[in-house]
Each structure stands twice: as C-alpha cells, then as structure tokens.
Amino acid sequence: MDDIAAPITREKVRALTLKWADDPDSVAEIEHDGFNDDQQSGGFAFQCDRGLLVYGFDGFSRSSRYPGDDASRRDEVEQYWHQSQQRNWAVAAVQEFRDDDAGYAAWLDANPDAYVVNISRNYYTSDARLHRADCRTLTAQVSRGVGLTGPYVKICAAYLNELEQWMADQVGKPILWCGTCAPDSLPRQSALPVSRVAPEPTGLTVPAVPAGGRSMFSGPVAGSAVVEAWAAEYIRFEHRPAWQEQLRTEIRSHCRQLERSDGDVLHATFFGAKHPRADVENLVLYYIDSFSGVGRDGIRVEYGGPDAPPGPDGDYQYCYRYSLAPSSDDFVHRQQVRPLASFDWTDLKDKTLAHIWLALARRRLLGEVNAAERVLAPEASFAVKIELRPPHGGRTRVNADLMKAVFDGVICAFQAQTSTKDLAETMARLAKFLQITPEEVEQLLCDQEGAVIGSVPRLVYPRGAGVQWNPSDDRCFAGELLPAEMEPGGTCWAIKGELVEIDYGSTDSH
Numbered sequence: 001m002d003d004i005a006a007p008i009t010r011e012k013v014r015a016l017t018l019k020w021a022d023d024p025d026s027v028a029e030i031e032h033d034g035f036n037d038d039q040q041s042g043g044f045a046f047q048c049d050r051g052l053l054v055y056g057f058d059g060f061s062r063s064s065r066y067p068g069d070d071a072s073r074r075d076e077v078e079q080y081w082h083q084s085q086q087r088n089w090a091v092a093a094v095q096e097f098r099d100d101d102a103g104y105a106a107w108l109d110a111n112p113d114a115y116v117v118n119i120s121r122n123y124y125t126s127d128a129r130l131h132r133a134d135c136r137t138l139t140a141q142v143s144r145g146v147g148l149t150g151p152y153v154k155i156c157a158a159y160l161n162e163l164e165q166w167m168a169d170q171v172g173k174p175i176l177w178c179g180t181c182a183p184d185s186l187p188r189q190s191a192l193p194v195s196r197v198a199p200e201p202t203g204l205t206v207p208a209v210p211a212g213g214r215s216m217f218s219g220p221v222a223g224s225a226v227v228e229a230w231a232a233e234y235i236r237f238e239h240r241p242a243w244q245e246q247l248r249t250e251i252r253s254h255c256r257q258l259e260r261s262d263g264d265v266l267h268a269t270f271f272g273a274k275h276p277r278a279d280v281e282n283l284v285l286y287y288i289d290s291f292s293g294v295g296r297d298g299i300r301v302e303y304g305g306p307d308a309p310p311g312p313d314g315d316y317q318y319c320y321r322y323s324l325a326p327s328s329d330d331f332v333h334r335q336q337v338r339p340l341a342s343f344d345w346t347d348l349k350d351k352t353l354a355h356i357w358l359a360l361a362r363r364r365l366l367g368e369v370n371a372a373e374r375v376l377a378p379e380a381s382f383a384v385k386i387e388l389r390p391p392h393g394g395r396t397r398v399n400a401d402l403m404k405a406v407f408d409g410v411i412c413a414f415q416a417q418t419s420t421k422d423l424a425e426t427m428a429r430l431a432k433f434l435q436i437t438p439e440e441v442e443q444l445l446c447d448q449e450g451a452v453i454g455s456v457p458r459l460v461y462p463r464g465a466g467v468q469w470n471p472s473d474d475r476c477f478a479g480e481l482l483p484a485e486m487e488p489g490g491t492c493w494a495i496k497g498e499l500v501e502i503d504y505g506s507t508d509s510h
C-alpha cells in the first residue's frame with residue numbers, strides 16, 4: 001500500500017482506496033465518529049471490493065484483503081483504533097495532546113516529574129515554551145480548565161532528551177525554557193540544544209550511546225533455535241535510526257524462520273536498563289513484530305535484568321533473545337515470591353480489554369477469584385500467566401496484539417481507581433460499550449477489595465470519543481499467554497490464569 005503524505009485527509013484515503021479497488025463504484029467510507037474525530041489515534045476507513053483500508057492520522061495504516069460484512073468491517077476499524085490508542089498512549093515517548101483537554105489533564109496529573117512543551121497548533125516556535133510538568137503556570141491553567149489543548153497544544157514526555165528529539169524531528173528549532181520553572185542548572189531563558197542524535201537520557205543511568213548506534217546479530221544457527229541481537233540502544237517504536245531499522249528487520253525475518261513444532265512457545269527476553277514506565281512486552285514484542293506466526297501457539301516474555309549478556313564481539317547495553325520452548329517450561333530469570341491472584345475459567349463476551357476487565361472484575365467482586373490479602377508494594381514487580389480457550393470449533397492464535405489486550409484487561413481487573421474526575425463520563429462510555437449499567441461500571445472500577453495490583457488515581461478515563469485504560473503494566477516483568485484446548489460445545493471464549501509477585505533480584509540462572 002502506498003504512503004500518503006501528511007496531513008492525512010478523508011480525500012487522500014478515498015483516493016488511495018480508489019487506486020486499489022478493481023471497481024471504483026465499490027469504494028465507500030466506513031464512517032465512525034469517534035475514530036474520525038480522534039486526532040491522535042484516529043483516522044479514516046474505506047472499503048472496496050478488494051478489502052478494507054484503514055489509514056491513521058499518525059501515518060500508520062492497515063489493509064485487509066477480505067471485504068467481510070458491515071459489522072466485521074466496523075469491528076476491524078474499532079480494533080485498529082483501540083490498538084492505535086494503546087500504542088500512542090503506552091508506547092510513544094512523546095505524547096501530543098491536541099483538542100484533548102481531559103487526556104492532557106490526566107497525563108499531567110500522573111506525570112509530575114515530566115516535561116511539557118506548550119506550542120501553537122501549527123508548531124510556531126517563537127512563543128513556545130518548555131516547562132517542567134509541575135510548573136505552576138501549567139497547573140494554574142488546568143485549574144481554569146478551558147482551552148488547554150486548543151490554540152496551543154501540549155507536547156509531553158517523561159524525559160527531556162525525548163522532547164529534544166521531538167524538537168529536532170518536528171520543528172527543527174530550539175524552544176525556550178519557561179522563565180518560571182527553568183532548572184537552576186540552566187541559565188534562565190537559555191535555548192535547549194537541539195541535536196539529531198539522542199543524548200544520554202536524563203535521569204537514567206545508561207551509558208552514552210555511540211552516534212549511529214552499534215548492533216550485532218546472531219542466529220539461528222544449525223542445531224540451535226535461538227535468535228539473539230545486541231544493541232547500544234533499545235529499538236524504538238518509531239523514529240528509528242537506520243541501524244535500528246536494520247536490526248529490527250533482522251530480528252523479524254530470523255524469528256519467522258525459527259523451526260517450530262506444534263505446541264512450541266516463543267520465549268522472548270529483554271535485557272538492559274529499562275525505562276521505568278516502559279513495559280517489557282512492548283520492548284521485546286510490540287515494537288518489533290506481531291510474532292503471529294512463530295508465537296501462534298503461545299508467547300512467554302520476560303525481563304532478563306539490567307545487564308545484557310556479553311555479545312559475540314564485546315559488551316552491549318541491550319540484548320534481545322528469542323527461542324522456542326515447550327509450553328511446560330517456566331520463566332528463567334524470575335522467582336515467584338507469592339501468589340497475588342488466580343481465577344478459574346471465566347467466560348468472555350469478547351476478547352477486548354474492556355470485556356476481559358468486565359468478566360474478571362465481576363468475579364472479583366463476587367469473591368469468585370482467589371486474591372491475596374496484601375496488595376503488591378509499589379516497587380514490586382509481578383508476572384501474569386494466562387490461558388485462553390476458544391469456543392467450540394475455534395482456535396486461539398496468539399500474537400503480540402492479542403497478548404497486550406489480554407494482559408491489560410487482566411491487570412486492570414485487579415486494580416481500582418480512586419479519583420472521581422471525569423468518572424461520570426467514563427462510566428457512561430463504558431456502560432454503553434459493554435451494555436451494562438453505569439452504576440455497575442462504577443462499582444467494578446472503584447471497589448478496592450481484591451485490587452491486588454493496587455489502586456491508581458485514574459485507571460480509565462475519557463479520551464477522544466472512547467476511553468483510555470492505564471494499567472500498571474510497567475511493573476509486569478514477565479508474562480505468558482498460552483492457548484488452551486477448546487471445550488466441546490463451548491459457546492464463547494474463556495480465560496483462566498494467575499498473577500504472582502516475582503523477585504526482581506537475581507538473574508544468574510541462565
């Protein structure tokens with residue numbers, strides 16, 4: 001599929017679909033207000049006789065070859081939108097909030113140590129300012145509560161170097177520090193240096209990255225079923241330099257060539273200093289590939305620790321390892337400390353994050369799950385082990401997208417929310433989507449009993465025309481999703497699994 005130059009418009013997507021179609025009369029838009037209006041994660045969708053084309057405002061796109069019926073096309077658009085929101089929220093180092101006051105206010109609330117660029121919608125830099133997220137000029141604006149992301153949009157990131165990279169990529173000019181919150185170490189009103197090479201991340205003890213990066217690739221060699229790659233920096237989700245692009249391509253193609261037998265599970269391990277908010281599954285799976293072939297009979301991911309094993313030609317900061325293992329194997333680098341929660345087969349209306357949350361949170365409130373007395377400490381990490389069972393005649397095919405939805409749904413089901421900000425709107429939107437009452441949404445969301453992964457101010461909040469879930473998946477250091485045998489006569493998907501606290505300590509068992 002061809003690329004479209006930004007900005008993505010309805011007419012450009014229509015034109016691209018017309019080029020693809022055999023019969024121009026078959027081209028029709030699939031209108032979806034929420035998706036069409038979400039400036040960050042939305043886009044436009046068109047169908048034609050050759051299939052469905054979804055094109056996002058962020059430049060990502062997806063086409064599918066089978067036209068399907070109206071309902072399945074709409075489902076596909078919603079699925080794309082959901083994944084796009086997940087990707088943009090959980091993955092992007094830099095968040096832009098544009099016409100999304102609620103999303104920005106929530107982000108600011110959750111990230112007081114981060115940084116914000118306040119800039120006009122068209123990225124005119126002369127009156128743009130860089131702030132610390134706790135700057136009182138920003139918090140004062142939020143308490144006034146209007147036009148936070150209208151004429152001036154907010155570009156937000158946890159680390160300064162990520163915003164520098166954004167300035168270099170997007171505006172190509174330095175942006176001045178705010179006079180109120182400029183750090184003492186910098187002269188007031190000094191321009192932030194702009195460079196194309198990401199400098200050492202602020203606040204992280206990561207050795208300096210050589211310009212241009214350095215990487216090494218190995219395997220799979222005859223007789224071994226391991227793909228390993230070493231790198232001076234972790235592979236980014238977007239804005240990847242050429243060397244990362246190449247390393248990623250090598251990992252993808254070699255993992256696809258791994259010689260698997262039926263029932264083999266893909267075991268993916270990430271080694272290296274982990275950004276505190278990054279989640280392991282994103283780093284080792286989602287940023288790289290869907291792993292839908294090699295991972296179809298199950299995926300197991302884990303964090304191998306901050307030190308990468310030595311590479312063939314020296315030391316590196318990061319290492320990626322992919323191997324095949326029997327499903328009966330376990331995590332290699334983590335020891336179980338104590339069980340946090342477990343649940344037996346639970347029927348699902350659908351495999352979406354929200355439906356998984358609903359099914360499990362309901363059982364949690366009914367006391368039908370085993371939940372530990374003591375909530376997980378804020379610095380502790382945990383593992384998730386899940387089996388997914390298809391309805392009769394179905395088959396579970398695991399991939400990175402499915403894994404993400406399932407893990408997030410399960411983790412959310414064992415968290416609770418404490419803030420009532422925008423709660424009524426969240427309740428209304430979720431109630432409509434899940435076809436339950438707003439009161440039940442509130443009860444499930446806010447009940448602290450058995451929320452073993454802990455409560456957060458806002459577990460879910462309105463975003464665009466939908467909702468944004470914000471589980472503590474950055475503390476999930478290991479996880480597996482395995483397909484289970486279908487139940488004869490079973491009419492729906494079902495899920496079973498456990499959450500355990502794991503030890504972050506020793507990594508020397510390999």
Ligand SMILES: [Zn+2]
Binds near residue numbers: 130138178182
């Ligand atoms: Zn400021």
